[in-house]
Amino acid sequence: MWADLINRDKVHRALWCALYMAVTLLLQNTVFAHIALFGVHAMFVPAVVVAVGVFEGGTWGAVFGLIAGYFCAMGYPGTGMLFAVLFAVIGFGAGMLADYLINNSLLPFLVTCLAAFLLTAFCQMFRLWIFHGASFWRLLAVALGQSVFSLPLAVPYYYISRAFHRRRALR
Numbered sequence: 001m002w003a004d005l006i007n008r009d010k011v012h013r014a015l016w017c018a019l020y021m022a023v024t025l026l027l028q029n030t031v032f033a034h035i036a037l038f039g040v041h042a043m044f045v046p047a048v049v050v051a052v053g054v055f056e057g058g059t060w061g062a063v064f065g066l067i068a069g070y071f072c073a074m075g076y077p078g079t080g081m082l083f084a085v086l087f088a089v090i091g092f093g094a095g096m097l098a099d100y101l102i103n104n105s106l107l108p109f110l111v112t113c114l115a116a117f118l119l120t121a122f123c124q125m126f127r128l129w130i131f132h133g134a135s136f137w138r139l140l141a142v143a144l145g146q147s148v149f150s151l152p153l154a155v156p157y158y159y160i161s162r163a164f165h166r167r168r169a170l171r
Helices: 008-031 045-056 058-073 082-100 106-131 136-170
Strands: none
Touching (some): 008 045, 008 136, 045 058, 045 106, 045 136, 082 106, 106 136
């Protein structure tokens, strides 16, 4: 009787998203936290949020972004709930763009990821720039470096999300 009330597709999708998030945050906080290019570390969690938004829709992207942002903020002290709110907006926005404006091919996905990386970097630098008087141009150089360094890491997430979406659609 209870089994008839459970939507197995949604449970399967939620479990996939939880595993996807766990692996991504593990990679972000352990492996890529120790790899720097010109003193800049990659921040590729927004790419995963964009991927979920593009392939699963705005609602799933927003929920995934909210939860991923909350857990991501634990690795970045002083950010508070910035990532949770920001990633929820990014996930919802990516889903809406995919539904109404862009197609699901690689190039529009990468452009959307680049926009998400730049928005995330700007939000990270805003507090340092306004409240701590850091040099805008130095912060901008770091933000651009972080965004460019993170962009190639978005490509595998595109293919993983697309494969899961297609596999689920074939059922």
